[in-house]
Amino acid sequence: MRLSKMFGQTLREAPAEAQVASHQLLLRAGFIRPMAAGAFGFLPLARRSLDKIENLLHSNMTAIGGQEITLPTFSDSNPEETIADLVRREIRSHRQLPLLLYQNQARWFDDPRTRLGLWHARETIIQECYSLEITGEALEPKYDAICQIYLNILRQCGVPALIIKSDPGVWGDSAQTWVYLTPVGEDVILVCNSCLYAADQKVASFCKTIPPFEQPLFLEKVATPDIKTIRGLADFLDIPESMTAKAVFMIATIPTRQGNQDKFVFAIIRGDMEVNEIKLANAAGALKLRPASDEEIRAIGAVPGYASPVSLASGAPFIVVVDDLIPQAPNLVAGANLEGYHLRNVNYGRDYQAHIVADIARAQAGNPCPQCGQPMRAESGIEVGKAVKNGTRLSEIKGCYFQDELRENKPVFMANYRMDTGRLLACIAERHHDEFGLRWPVAVSPYQVHLVSLASKADYQTGDTAEQLYTALGSAGIEVLYDDREESPGVKFNDADLIGLPIRLTISQRSLKSGVVEYKRRDQKERSVVSMEQTLQKVKDEVATLKLRD
DSSP, X not given: OBGGGOSOOOOSSOOTTOOSHHHHHHXXXXXXXXXXXXXXXXXXXXXXXXXXXXXXXXXXXXHTTOEEOOOOSSOSSOHHHHHHHHHHHHOOBGGGOOEEEXXXXXXXXXXXXXXXXXXXXXXXXXXXXXXXXXXXHHHHHHHHHHHHHHHHHHHHTTOOOEEEEOOOOTTOSEEEEEEEEOTTOOEEEEEOTTTOOEEETTTOOOOOOOOOOOOOOOOEEEEOTTOOSHHHHHHHHTOOGGGBEEEEEEEEEEEETTEEEEEEEEEEEETTSOBOHHHHHHHHTOSEEXXXXXXXXXXXXXXXXXXXXXXXXXXXXXXXXEETTGGGOOSEEEEEEETTEEEEEEOBTTTBOOSEEEOOBOOOTTSBOTTTOOBOEEEEEEEEEEEEEEETHHHHHHTOEEEOTTSXXXXXXXXXXXXXXXXXXXXXXXXXXXXXXXXXXXXXXXOSEEEEEOOOTTOHHHHHHHHHHHHHHHHTTOOEEEEOOSOOHHHHHHHHHHHTOSEEEEEOHHHHHTTEEEEEETTOSOEEEEEGGGHHHHHHHHHHHHHHHO
């Protein structure tokens, strides 16, 4: 490709709103352009790199029997629900399984965080994959194979990724995410140095200290006028916050075979802890949660600021979810469901019951690791890929059944996987750059060689030689970006460093007199020369070496 004909141009400075290196450099090097808040156009250089990433995914998926599909983008449902609808329509017999389906799709996310470029783009390109199996045992090897494919591709792209436990959502049993660690990432990861436990803070667990055993004491109503916060309650009664029970009220949207239904969720957690809404939603089987209004709280018989499940009607239309530490925390102070009053010595089991007991507490840096008990630290990162084991949860809700050999209806076992290729492009740029510009790994570089001609208008011999080398490289299967522009050497070299292709070849009047070509690797400072006759073989050998290294 001749640079003089390429659509797009380099920029001397990045726009002020570009705050991270990947965003700045992809803009300056002519890879992307902002089209709207959080929406970007991919110019030819970026498109070539994206094509290479997508081809890696495509070739690996087809190698293990994957079939490519395309699903609509205008559906109100999320991708899992869309694929479930397709499976419900198409799958009838065990003879149709197993299946591996995948697609590359532009996806729109209403993400208000637009300051990090492609890392939080509102529209991004995602490769989605779905494995469908007859049994859970059959699902495991396919799940492991696809996870290994994703890890291999990240390595080829030169992006080190931490594999962490993550949110499976309402449709999943378990999930893992590939995260690129970076100080500017907005996802918080809790990591243990001792046992290497790592989890997204949204789902991270921690070792909870069980209070000493106490005999349950009698309930005692105590006046607490105008005390509506845990801190205020603890100060008023001169007790630690860990001796109180906090009530949190949410309205949950829960999927059923008849459609989505809203239900009131009454969550109880110890007063010194915070409710993790992701954990709470998963425990309740909810697609989403929103805070309940005071009117909705009163409608179930509770009193805002003084609420607890004690004395509420057991048949009331709400779900009580308690944190798993609550049953082991005796004699807590909780609301009395009476304005201006609380109850001392509230005990789970005796005074109220829960529909669900689960870990709903938010983990923090410094909390003890759930596996080894050592303090965890917080890291920042960006999610680039995710795998979710759905099991039969999605199939049972959405009606995805097949007939087995005995003609009995069985739910399809599913797993889904995704890699955000737009984010991955930004991760590569963030990882592989220096003060001069980008430094692409050869596997995903838009071109392999940047050929620079320093011929002047009157220097026909240098220009002709550069043209001949350009043709010879292309005929040998080498991908070449040829800078044939009428620009100064300084501009050409600066642009070559900014764009960051793995190999730079320079032909000038001086080098031509010596019968050599200047040769430079982008990841090395040293320049060398190679004879004109050996240039083609040198490049082919170097590209092969870089592929093996990356």
